[in-house]
Amino acid sequence: MKDSVSAQPGYFAPEDCNLDDLKALTAQETTPEQAPRAAEILKNIPVYQMHDISADLADEKTRAQLMAEWAGILLTGPGVLVLRGACRNSGALDRASQVFEEIIAAEKSAGGEGADHFAASGANDRIWNALQKLCERDPETFMHCFASPGIDAVCEAWLGKGYQMTAQVNLVHPGGAAQLAHRDYHLGFQTSEVSAAFPAHVHALSPVLTLQGAVAHMDMPVESGPTRLLPFSQAYLPGYAAWRLEDFRAYFEENSVQLPLEKGDALFFSPALFHAAGANISSDIHRLANLLQISSPFGRAMETVDRTSMCKLLYPHISNAAVNGTLSVAERAAAIAAVAEGYSFPTNLDLDPPSGGLAPQTQQAFFHQALEEDLDADTFADRLDQMDARRLP
Numbered sequence: 001m002k003d004s005v006s007a008q009p010g011y012f013a014p015e016d017c018n019l020d021d022l023k024a025l026t027a028q029e030t031t032p033e034q035a036p037r038a039a040e041i042l043k044n045i046p047v048y049q050m051h052d053i054s055a056d057l058a059d060e061k062t063r064a065q066l067m068a069e070w071a072g073i074l075l076t077g078p079g080v081l082v083l084r085g086a087c088r089n090s091g092a093l094d095r096a097s098q099v100f101e102e103i104i105a106a107e108k109s110a111g112g113e114g115a116d117h118f119a120a121s122g123a124n125d126r127i128w129n130a131l132q133k134l135c136e137r138d139p140e141t142f143m144h145c146f147a148s149p150g151i152d153a154v155c156e157a158w159l160g161k162g163y164q165m166t167a168q169v170n171l172v173h174p175g176g177a178a179q180l181a182h183r184d185y186h187l188g189f190q191t192s193e194v195s196a197a198f199p200a201h202v203h204a205l206s207p208v209l210t211l212q213g214a215v216a217h218m219d220m221p222v223e224s225g226p227t228r229l230l231p232f233s234q235a236y237l238p239g240y241a242a243w244r245l246e247d248f249r250a251y252f253e254e255n256s257v258q259l260p261l262e263k264g265d266a267l268f269f270s271p272a273l274f275h276a277a278g279a280n281i282s283s284d285i286h287r288l289a290n291l292l293q294i295s296s297p298f299g300r301a302m303e304t305v306d307r308t309s310m311c312k313l314l315y316p317h318i319s320n321a322a323v324n325g326t327l328s329v330a331e332r333a334a335a336i337a338a339v340a341e342g343y344s345f346p347t348n349l350d351l352d353p354p355s356g357g358l359a360p361q362t363q364q365a366f367f368h369q370a371l372e373e374d375l376d377a378d379t380f381a382d383r384l385d386q387m388d389a390r391r392l393p
Contacts, residue, residue, distance in 0.1 A: 003099040013196050013205055017242035019251060026232045026255065030078045037066055043257040044078045044231040050085040050150050057149045067157035070268075074158055075208075078231035079273040082259060083150045087215055087267035088367055092144035094262060097217045099287055100169045103127050107350075124176050127348035130290060132393060134167075136364045145290075149215070154268050157209045159334050162297030166346075170277070172225060172299035178279035181230075181252035184271035185210055185293060185345075189358040194234040195240045200301045205239050207272035209299055213292035224285040225278030227267060228256040234272035242272060245386055252276070266292075310339045311367060312381045334370075340364040363387065368380040 028350055032038075034090060035046035036052055038381055056062040062339045070193045075079050087093055104125045127133060135142040137214075146165075155163045188205045204354050209360045220226045230252050233239065242248045261267065270276060321327040327335070343360035361369075366387065 001209070002211065002238065008197060011196060012200055012238040012241040013309065014192065014241050014245055017238045017245060017248070019242075019247050022233060022236045022239075022242070022248065022251065025235050026230055028078075028232050030073075030231065034047075034077045035069065035073060035081070038081075039084070042259055044079060045080050045082060045229070045257070046073055046078070047082045047084060047152075047259075048062055050083055050088070054149070057153055063153060064369060065151055070154050072213075074164070074268070074270045078228050079234035080231060080269035081154070082261070083266045083268070084262070085264050086148050086150045087143040087145060087264040087308055089147075089155055092141050093215075093217050095138065095141045096134060096145050096290070099218075100127060100130065100171070100288065100290075103130075103133055103137070104169075104171065106156075124173065125169075125171040127389060129166070129393065130169040131167040145215075148266070149170070151215075151292075153268055154213075154266075155211060158208070158268075159294060159296045162300075163211075164295040164297060164299075166293045167293070168291045168293065170289055170291055172277065172280045174280055174282050174284060174286070176197040176225065176287075177281040178225065178228070179276035181243060181249045181256070181274050183240055185244050186271075188243070188271060189344075191358065192241070192244055198245045200237065204237055207234060207270050209295045209296045210271050211266045211268060211292075211375065212271050212275075213266055213294065215292065216263055216265045216267075217290060217291045218263050218285075219290045220261040220287055220289070220310060221260050221282070222260050222278070223280075223282045224281075224287040225280040226258050226261055226287075227269075228252075228258050228273040228278050229269060229275050230256045233274040234270040236272075239272055239274065240333075248274075307339060308343050308384050309383055311363060312377070314339050315367070315370065315380050317378045318367075319371060319374075319377070333368075336364055336367050340367045347391040348393055352387075353390075360390075361387075387393075 028044075029045060030041050030044040032041070035041060037048065037056065038046035039049040039052055040047050053066060056066045066365065073079070104127060107127070124225060134145070148286060153164070186388055187198065187203060187322075214227060216226075236242065256274070256276070258265075258278055314335070317331055318327070322332060341363035344362050354360055363384070369382070375383070
């Protein structure tokens with residue numbers, strides 16, 4: 001198989017992607033040696049019964065061995081695993097589902113629309129920051145839903161101690177269309193142009209900074225559209241440059257697999273795995289899952305910096321430098337990069353939805369826009385304050 005990294009050592013571009021490389025990777029089969037503690041392997045996906053491994057999780061040594069097994073599955077194995085019965089409190093899941101439906105109704109009545117990143121608008125209902133909203137409305141139910149040693153262990157296996165939990169609810173109604181094949185956060189939420197600007201080693205690093213999960217709040221037979229998955233595709237390094245390409249998406253459509261889930265099951269996979277929610281072709285199943293987005297504790301700067309205040313102070317000087325020609329375009333860009341926030345997240349996606357892509361406008365992008373529009377300093381400051389207000393919980 002051609003080494004896609006050596007073929008394009010610095011950066012990955014769509015024209016450098018080779019579908020045959022992905023085909024070779026996804027032709028692999030998951031072996032029992034890769035998942036010795038799994039109850040079964042279905043469609044290359046290891047499935048673990050929580051009641052069988054609860055004793056392993058209770059012992060420090062065997063817990064570490066099990067977590068090492070899961071990390072290997074996510075990194076170099078099929079990239080996906082299922083924990084059967086990860087959430088044992090069925091009543092708490094039902095109560096949480098009721099709370100989520102109440103939140104959806106309240107947000108709809110207030111004029112909100114929880115748009116999906118990779119599905120047509122109106123195909124589903126989404127709750128952003130479901131983690132905080134559930135905790136605020138019903139902390140007792142929240143406690144029971146997240147009191148899962150299995151979920152805790154798989155998050156720690158991939159991200160280490162101190163991981164950061166977030167969650168977004170997705171409710172897909174009968175007739176809801178399937179998502180398009182994609183990869184996920186971080187680079188998966190960038191446009192192809194932005195993704196291509198990141199060096200190849202960042203493409204390799206990004207998947208180990210987050211973990212994707214989904215907890216089934218109801219039984220999910222295949223006709224309800226559980227997530228479609230392409231095992232082993234996370235190992236294709238140029239995948240963030242490839243997932244939008246038609247031949248790659250066609251291959252996904254022909255070769256992706258689905259597993260039915262039962263209430264309380266949890267599915268976890270690498271964010272680099274090619275995946276997509278399936279179409280809900282049922283007549284009466286309103287598929288509800290709590291989508292977990294768990295992040296590395298290391299994804300933070302060493303110091304807290306008031307970038308908004310710094311931007312306000314710097315803007316008149318950069319504006320004057322642009323007018324007077326005392327700094328080149330490249331020099332101005334370098335100064336802006338040192339002061340302004342260049343990343344869209346974390347944010348409040350209820351108030352700060354994606355703008356012209358998959359992510360909201362960054363502070364850096366607005367800084368450049370303000371210079372192009374020749375905004376005065378007061379207007380610039382007001383707009384910055386409005387951006388900050390939209391990001392607050």
